[in-house]
Amino acid sequence: MRYFKGILVVVCLISVFSCNSDDRKYENVVASELSRGVRRDSLFQGIKLGMTSKEFYTHCWEMNKKGIFFAGPGNTTVLYKLKKELKYPASMNFYPDFRQGKISKMRVSFSYDAFAPWNKQMFADSLQLDVLNMLKKWYKEKDFIRITDPAKGTIFVQVDGNRRIIIGKYDDAHVKVDYTDLLTDEKK
Numbered sequence: 001m002r003y004f005k006g007i008l009v010v011v012c013l014i015s016v017f018s019c020n021s022d023d024r025k026y027e028n029v030v031a032s033e034l035s036r037g038v039r040r041d042s043l044f045q046g047i048k049l050g051m052t053s054k055e056f057y058t059h060c061w062e063m064n065k066k067g068i069f070f071a072g073p074g075n076t077t078v079l080y081k082l083k084k085e086l087k088y089p090a091s092m093n094f095y096p097d098f099r100q101g102k103i104s105k106m107r108v109s110f111s112y113d114a115f116a117p118w119n120k121q122m123f124a125d126s127l128q129l130d131v132l133n134m135l136k137k138w139y140k141e142k143d144f145i146r147i148t149d150p151a152k153g154t155i156f157v158q159v160d161g162n163r164r165i166i167i168g169k170y171d172d173a174h175v176k177v178d179y180t181d182l183l184t185d186e187k188k
Contacts, residue, residue: 022147022148022149025145025147026145026147026157026159029145029157029159030159030164030182033142033159033160033161033162033182034161034162034182034183036161037161038160038161038162039161039162040141040160040161040162040163041162041163041181042163043106043179044080044138045063045068045069045080046059046063047059047096047103047106048103049102049103049104049106049162049163049179049181050102050103050181051096051102051103052101052102053098053101053102053103056096056103060078068080072093072094072095073093076095077093077094077095077109078093078094078095079091079092079093080092080093080094082110082134085134086110086112086127086130086131086134087121087126087130088112088113088114088122089112089113089114090110090111090112090113090127091110091111091113092108092109092110093108093109094106094107094108094109095107099184102184103181104180104181104184105178105179105180105181106178106179107176107177107178108176108177108178108179109170109174109175109176109177110127110131110174110175110176110177111127111173111174111175112127112173115173117172122173123172123173124169124170124171124172124173124174124175125169127169127174127175128154128156128167128168128169128175131167131175131177132144132156132167135158135165135167135177139158139160139165141160142158142159142160143158144156144157144158144165144167145157145158152168152169153168153169154168154169155167155168156168159182162181162182162183163179163180163181163182164178164179164180164182165177165178165179166178166180
């Protein structure tokens with residue numbers, strides 16, 4: 001019995017230290033990137049951090065007229081169809097948070113169009129890695145770091161200057177990606 005208690009204590013200590021190690025690594029990356037004074041505002045498809053709400057809506061309207069962007073579910077997001085960027089056709093729904101009339105954060109949700117409980121290859125576990133690989137191609141400047149969070153599971157984070165990108169599973173079908181301008185974020 002003492003042996004099992006000892007193993008349990010060691011396992012708990014390892015997980016505490018690994019979380020602390022991940023936290024320290026992340027904090028060091030953020031501090032290092034912000035100290036560089038480099039701005040990275042580019043997100044995707046011509047959308048940028050710091051874009052005004054008028055610029056965002058005008059851009060989305062122009063992309064809609066070209067057949068690139070569509071109204072997302074319930075007209076609450078913008079829909080961009082990914083046909084060949086991932087292993088299977090997928091939907092990318094997004095909508096920004098505005099601070100003082102400018103984009104400070106972009107919330108994005110990815111899902112495979114043919115997701116179903118019997119399509120195990122289309123679950124968020126696979127989708128998260130596919131999205132990670134796609135974003136590595138889109139944002140080649142910096143590596144993504146892997147962080148294990150007890151509540152959120154495995155997440156991937158890239159910090160490049162002021163732009164932070166977080167990739168995490170939301171549920172069985174969805175992967176969430178949050179883009180944040182760390183210079184306007186209250187919770188750095």
